[in-house]
Amino acid sequence: MEAEKGVVVVSEATCEEVIDRASSFTAVESVFAAMARGDAYNFPVVREAIGHADALYGFKSGFDRAGMSLGVKSGGYWPGNVNLGIPNHQSTVFLFDPDTGRLKAMVGGNYLTAVRTAASSAVSINHLxxxxxxxxxxxxxxxxxxxxxxxxxxxxxxxxxxxxxxxxxxxxxxxxxxxxxxxxxxxxxxxxxxxxxxxxxxxxxxxxxxxxxxxxxxxxxxxxxxxxxxxxxxxxxxxxxxxxxxxxxxxxxxxxxxxxxxxxxxxxxxxxxxxxxxxxxxxxxxxxxxxxxxxxxxxxVGLQDLAVASVAVDLALEKDQAQHVSL
Missing domain, CATH: 3.40.50.720 (NAD(P)-binding Rossmann-like Domain)
Structure with a gap:
């Protein structure tokens, strides 16, 4: 069992390898449908100016009963990062086992945030x-x-x-x-x-x-x-x-x-x-x-992040590109 191997870690580089536009589109479209059916819901968002580096920092989280995704994305927006050659948005997704509450995976969130945000607008274009x-x-x-x-x-x-x-x-x-x-x-x-x-x-x-x-x-x-x-x-x-x-x-x-x-x-x-x-x-x-x-x-919404992160974990494990750590 994966739980016996420890927490799954999926790096930013691995996310870029295993998640493409088609897989992110499908994940986001599916979770939007689940939200509308009442099968998934987001928890209240925490988002604050931290008073340093003009940054906004916060948490987005939720639970998808249909996809069995439970977790939180922690991160925010650092406007000065553009001058450092790194993305302004910085985040990490933490996934938990819905049955036990144990930490299941840590997933790099920067690339996933970008593709899930793009997938969201793409879903709207597709349908509207x-x-x-x-x-x-x-x-x-x-x-x-x-x-x-x-x-x-x-x-x-x-x-x-x-x-x-x-x-x-x-x-x-x-x-x-x-x-x-x-x-x-x-x-x-x-x-x-x-x-x-x-x-x-x-x-x-x-x-x-x-x-x-x-x-x-x-x-x-x-x-x-x-x-x-x-x-x-x-x-x-x-x-x-x-x-x-x-x-x-x-x-x-x-x-x-x-x-x-x-x-x-x-x-x-x-x-x-x-x-x-x-x-x-x-x-x-x-x-x-x-x-x-x-x-x-x-x-x-946080459920978008959890959906694409869950797919990234599954694909990384399938392709033997995930790491395991004991906490």
């Missing part, structure tokens, strides 16, 4: 974007944006990528990914991006609206995937109010996610937001017509 979407808009060009672009390109036959970033010097890195995918790439201002894009992914750490309602054309699907914390905002409240709203988890969406400001102002209520799992499970039709503007708020 127009089938004939041709132009992908990227707002943000940091480390995570490259994962987002690759995952989005799996879902629709995009013919072009348009992008904007508050620091234009970072755009060549995103262009390199578009070139790799064989997609023409254009750097544009935000209003022009909205005029062209059929699907828009926002992946920033903004605390002010970057996109305005009047810029968005009919039929656009928007995935708001930026850093989630109290005060975050990537699109204006009027846009949120006018769109058909979906999210991974309503509680996080209205407290630390994109919908928090519209809730606080009374522009929307909780009943205006649909869990994406209801669409996956066939309980909600998703997009109802071609001109509808759909908005998915990816608040980033």
């Amino acid at each position: 974007a127009r089938k004939d979407a041709k132009v992908l808009g990227m707002v943000g060009a940091g480390h995570q944006s490259k994962f987002q672009l690759r995952a989005a390109a799996d879902q629709r036959d995009f013919e072009k990528v348009v992008a904007w970033n508050p620091h234009p010097e970072m755009l060549p890195g995103l262009k390199a990914v578009a070139d790799e995918l064989g997609l023409p790439f254009e750097s544009v201002e935000r209003e022009e991006l909205c005029a062209q894009a059929d699907v828009i992914i926002t992946i920033t750490s903004a605390f002010e609206a970057l996109l305005m309602k009047e810029w968005i054309k009919p039929g656009t699907h928007i995935a708001c995937m930026g850093t989630d914390t109290k005060g975050k905002q990537e699109v204006d409240t009027a846009l949120v109010e006018s769109a058909t709203l979906f999210t991974d988890e309503i509680v996080q969406s209205i407290t630390i996610g994109e919908n928090q400001h519209a809730i606080e102002s009374g522009a929307i209520s909780e009943s205006d937001i649909t869990p994406i799992g209801d669409v996956i499970n066939g309980k909600h039709p998703g997009r109802s017509h071609a001109d509808e503007i759909t908005l998915f708020d990816g608040a980033g």
